[in-house]
Amino acid sequence: MLRVKTRALALGSLCALMLAFVACVARVEASRRPKYGGTLRVEIGARVASLDPAVAPATPEEAAAKDEIESLLYDHRNADGTFGGGTSAAGGAGAGSGAFRIEEWEPGRHLTLVANEDSSGGRPFVDSVDIEMGRGPKDRLLDLELGKTDFIEIPPEQARYAAEQGIRVSTSQPDELVAVVFLAGRPAAEDARLREALAQAIDRTAMVNFILQKEGEPAGGLLPQWSSGTAFLFSAAAAPAAAKEIAGQIGGSSRIVLGYDASDSLEESLAERIAVDAREAGIHVSPETLVGGRVPANCDARLVRLRMPSPRPRAALASFLATLAPEIDVTVADAPATAGETEKLAEGASAERIYEVERGIVNSYRVVPLVWLPEAYGLSARVRDWKAPAAGEGWPLADVWLEQESQ
């Protein structure tokens, strides 16, 4: 009798478990429509010191983070890249006219945003966004694994590792270009053969495979294939034999001082790789750190990271030219007149015209494309309806909602 009762209890427990499982699945499947409520927890590495549009960020990382936060606070982005909206509270004029407004702000440490009920795009699904600043990549990943946060940015070179650790990773299309830019007026930079030799020596495929862990693409041109459709016309392959031959034609020793952002570990790795590849061709490249964006007088070239402001090839290329123009002397005879090239990129420029401008710059070797990087994000399981932003778009935190755990 006791044995029968025990078996009946076991069967009953099993049935209860199965019913609970079915009910759980039904709740999950029934939760397709977004829910309102909850606090989205975000961790970023940068410390944003000021949300005042008039205050320039100290580092590119801070600038990128500030841009993302501003996209949440303002109603829209103007054509010149600045943000705009109706008059509202803290930050610049118009801050708080967007999907969120500021509730608490500790500069460089912590920011709490709350949903703007009057947002023209509709009230966000989450009630608030809590942003913790100054968290390093490893700490962010650990916090995500432990369930202490919902959304983090992941350096692209760590995305594969994060996914292998079971973290939910989302990556965008590759929309950030890393390139070597030769600085106008510097002795080594004015030698066209030296520029070409360096460009031919660089092994971009090895950069993607070993430094980026295959999260990214070798870049032969200034626009990615998914945007321009013409990137295949630019070779990204290394030509070490040709590089060595060209370098051999240069009298005297070939030396290039290559600057990189001291706070950017990826730039450091890429600069060191360039030095290794260049050495094979007989070119001596000395990586040198740049602090606070200041370029010392002995720097011949520097690494730059250019993020596409738009998925449209014309807008992206025009933005790159505008950014690089101060560093590429428009008066140098063999360089494309970037001001004139920008004019050729007027609204409605054909694909062929865009390609011609791009080809002209690449053939001058004043800008040497290296790799295309995606944006990588880590998400907790409860974040729903996340879609990686397209080039030029900010984090879509107003569109995500949180799956609430059952009570």
Place this chain on the structure above:
Amino acid sequence: MLVAPNALSAHTRAPQGQVSLRLASAKGRQAPSAPPADWDAAVRELAGRIAAIAAPPARIDLTVNNLSSLGPDEAAAIGEQLQTELTKRRFRLSGAQPADASVTVTLSEGSDGYLLVAQVKRAANEKSDEGAQVAMVTVSKAAKKAQPSGGVSLEATRVWDQPGLILDFALPPPAAGQAPKLIVLERGRLVFYSRPQDQWQLDDSAIIPPARPWLRQARGHIDLSQGLTQGAAATPGIDCKGDFTNPQTIHCGFVSQDAQAWLQPDPAVPASLDLGGDAVSVGLACDGRPVVLASGKADWTQPDFVQAYEMDASGHAATLVGSPAQFAGPVTSLWATGASGGARAAVHNLKTGNYEAYAIAASCSH
């Protein structure tokens, strides 16, 4: 301004989504600088550009590559058409004989549309540093044709698309001698179009007052079951009624959402079936089994579909029948039209970013 949707970026090189649809009408006014709308014109233009570079008569070594999301059959057809156009311009494919020029044509794709790219290199320049000359033609993207399915056949016809959100839409049966009409419910207004000739034209609109708070996940419904002269349109908390042949008569008022029956699931579809996101009964029975259409269960960042089911006699079980109608984004609303087998769906195309209105027709195929 009514414009055709822009061509899209291709994040992958997989074939285009299996959108089962047939273009029902012109898409509206296009921007003056739109590229050729079909491949024929683009191929002819490219052949002309190649002729300008390679100077026929000439033997050419032609290679066609496909980097786009076009399927192999489509790419092959374009390649054959290009050969025909080049032959018309007195080019000959070199075969075993040495070529005067090598021509590599690549079907590519960017965020602005497809690209036909020709790289032409004269044999005389093979040993020089002079690179290939490049010519390219941009081609806008177009929808593909419907593929009939087995079981219950679904045919989805795109009738409208626009950059702004579509909450619902209606295609009332046109009165005799009158132009077809289209009514689109947006967040904040009802818009009325007519098509006296080939394109939809804006006729009128009625403003819908905003509710507080504006819901990010907006919903809406147009009800013409009492006829166009007693039309109704609603968003959560707001009902608008009037003579839809004269939009100036439409009046809106705040109501309790509890009183809005359209916010509830279709009562003709038992909740226990749990078929998907939205499910509607379309007033069609195949072999005596009522047909229900339902959208998918994924969230709104994924491509979606509308699938047909046949309910059994008890109404508590349903069988999946036929192939689904696939869409390039989530189905944000799905309603029965009242006509047998008729439904309408609003879709957010994740590739273009536009919102699309589809008329769906279900029919028994067995």
